[in-house]
Amino acid sequence: MSAKSKAINRELDGITISVYLALLLIGWLMIAATNTTFIDNENFSITELLLSKETMWFGVAIASFFACLIIDAKVWNSFAWIIYGIGIILLMGVLIFGADIKGARSWYNFLGYSFQPAEFAKLATSLGVAAFLSLSITAANDLRNTATFFGIVMLPVFFILLQPDAGSAITFLSFFIVFYRAGAPSIYYLIAFFMFFVLILSLMFQPIYVITGMSVLALGLLSINYKQPLLLISFSALSGLFALVFMINGYILVPFLLVLGSLIITAFYTGFKKKWNNVLFIGILLVFGSGLSVSSSWAYNNVLKPHQQDRINVWLNPEKCDPQGSLYNVNQSKIAIGSGGLYGKGFLNGEMTKLNYVPEQSTDFIVSTLGEEQGFIGVLGVLILFSILLIRIIVMAERANSTFVTYFAYAVFGFLFLQSFINIGMAMGFMPVIGIPLPFISKGGTSLVVVSLMIGILVKLDMVRRRV
């Protein structure tokens, strides 16, 4: 063994590489499992598996990973903008040259292999964003820079939405994590989360219930203006309880008016006695929240088409859905996962998935195969592997002595986290059904190679840090 390779081995992040290879192997076996349509294990052909396209992509992915370890680390920062540019050009090109599959142009097809530029764009944009944020002139809370940042992210999203491929576009939300790490004000995120929950609750319940709830909350929040907030907190808690009892019995208007009345009185009292600032802030939040609640509910009922409403209902109100219709996919997936039990039915023994009860099981619903054949232990194992990987990425991000590496690491973190969370959650009916692959595990060559490149580049960048 040469001295050089020995040095590399010592300085590479071994845990990351091991976890990466483990997830890759699990993915390869799961794809093999979904490809086997026969229930008898005897019909499972190892040669067929070894010669399959999945094995080829598996090989390409590992090769790309190790290539990244060899390629000079400086390349990525230097060529970030060029790679970003290539990504955008590929996205534009696919709209013209791409194959039309089910009304979407998301794939380049050549020689029987397909390539998904949206996946590549994830890597390209990550490099672009990291390069931009690592510029010395950049400060995240500067308006112009914020706009540029959003421009870099929104450009690929714009082209992806033209394909259209909402699933891939949604994964670009993960750049908000990068932006947060770069110093974006927390308050925006809090407001965003608040609005997000208001939106979800408004789609589940009538707006008047949501507004009543928010008013109770606002009443409680006003207590921060007082030295002894206990009285107000208990008052708001009591009024909340009171409203709840009324609501359960079907009377909403009475508690709504009472809660709103006491809120207004308390607000004016607090305003005159203390400060208007906090009162105004809470008031604005309440008004916007109420507006969002009413308008989202209105949009749901009047703008959305029935099949779009169904999408939402499958996630938030499954009891309203037709189990043989819109709920079918998620239901079958849940049954398959549930039937796995604690230990699973064993590799290649998952009847539900083997017999094609779960649609899209090799891509969007790959977890159903995992859940059915490997059981809770399998799902838990994969989640733990993802957690270890994500922790390692943050460790690498934080110990890096280049902001480029830090932000690139957070971009990788964001994609891996968001995709795995939505994909696994979706298969269990916990998240809305969005066509997002599970990194490493779902079928799809481009995704596999791109995440391999991401991890490979990151590990190499991390290794270089140590050498300095």
Place this chain on the structure above:
Amino acid sequence: MAKSIERHTIILGFCLICFSSLIIKAAQLQIFDKTYAERAERTTLDKITLYPSRGLIFDRNEKLLVFNNPIYELKAIYSQISADIDTQLFCTLLEIDKETFSKNLDKNWRSNRYSKSTPFVFLSKIDPEIFSRFQEYLHEFQGFYPSIRNIRSYPHSSAGHVLGYMGEVDQKILTDSSTYQLGDYIGKTGLEKTYENLLRGEKGHRFVLKDNFGREVASLDKGKLDSFPTSGSDLVSTLDLDLQAYGEELMQGKRGSIIAIEPSTGEILCMISAPNYDPNDLKLGSQRGEAFKKLYQDSINKPFLDRAINAKYPPGSIFKPILSLIAFQEGVSYPSKYVPCKGYYQYKTFKYKCHEHSPTGNVKIALQHSCNSYFFSMVRDLIEIEGFDSPEIGLTKLNNYLDKFGLGRSLGLDHFNETKGFVPTPAFYNKLYDDPYSRWKSTYIMSIGIGQGELELTTLQMANLAAILANRGHYFTPHLIKGSGDLSFRIHPKYKRKNYVGIDLKHFEPVLEGMRRAVQYGTGFKANVPGIEILGKTGTSQNPFGEDHSVFFAFAPADDPKIAIAVYVENAGFGGDIAAPIAGLMIEKYIKGETTPFMKNTEAFILAKNLL
């Protein structure tokens, strides 16, 4: 920098909280909520029942009594039916119209009963001819599957009551037994019910895995759990189909029953109840409900009533030979005893009618002419055996004998629901004549001596009495099944056992001589068949509601009895007129295998007689 550390902790914390919620959700789905596992099994696994073929039933001459006929069903799986099948051809082949086609396919998919991916019965009870034509084109109609089930069929139209009919298993049996599933057929009456366990066979099962289209993909565990159906055992009946059919023909237009027994074995040769029904009418099929309703609602003829074993009648004078045997055995009378008859029997100021006949110098003559006075006297002697004031001792003695003769209790026929008949006991009379100052006496009840009064027998018991006389003192419990295709089958030992009635052989000779005379020169002369020595006795059972019932019992030939028979015809008047000739014709048919020209007139007379 402090703020940055805070931020990456927040990011990581948020990420781990999200993943934890996924773990909790997975645990809920996979560990705590068992319904998903059950639902997976229900969707993927199908248990297909393989029905056994029910055992056949043959008559004593190996003629087929009951066999199985396939009926065809067409099942469909909605999700597999292609939209572009040739509906026109489909409907023409099955001889249905398009409305039926669309109506049968239009199920309520929202209900739990139907699913688009599981088979449902599209068309049932398809004619085999239509089906075989359709089957050639079956491959053109994806999503349709044939299914075959056997139903009981009969190559004749006889013995409906004996064989019984099949029906869908009812709720009570479903709850009590795990053998049956909803929709299974079970023997409801007759031999089908009695021998259900033998005839049924064992169902087989196949476990198959279905894919998302409901198609069979593979068998579970390579068929390790599968089981083949075991056919039911064939049964050999004691019935003689020809005799049974002939008897049914003779009983056309009459109400009543005929039972013939082979005395040496207790095997029932025929068991006829009239009016009867054609077992083919109650075949499981589309027209069954209508036929069943019609038979059930016929309250005048009550064709479902098995008069052979489920009706009880006063036996009339055929009881006299039995009484004689008992009286001789008890020593209260003797064959050469002379009892004067003036055309009536007088007790104090009461006169009990008899009829004109030559003097009854002994029991033979008394039986020949069926003298009532003679047997009033005899039954009084028996009941007053311990004195006039203790009739209950005498009656109990008599009843003990009657019990040995199989009266007042079920004989133990292998056919469900056999009626006991009625033998009045001292307790019964104590209740009937409930007067503390004047207890009942032999004179109150002496009409039982001539087979009237409270005494009631089933026709089966009467035929068994004939068999006892033929055997000179014992009988084999009558039965309808003598063997089985199943070699391990043994008929119940009780059917192999001689049941002695406790009468010494010497007492039979004078009684049988009386019966010979009754047929040769007496009341039963119309039963006389040239070349066969028949010993019999007529009875005329008084009926306060209308015309008397005509009774006759006999056995033949005298020295080597092959057949013992009882014929009971309701409202047919004098026993010698209708019942005796029917018995004669039956005996000739059985022994000679045909009706000789000499008997043709009698046959024509009986066939022409309509009493309904």
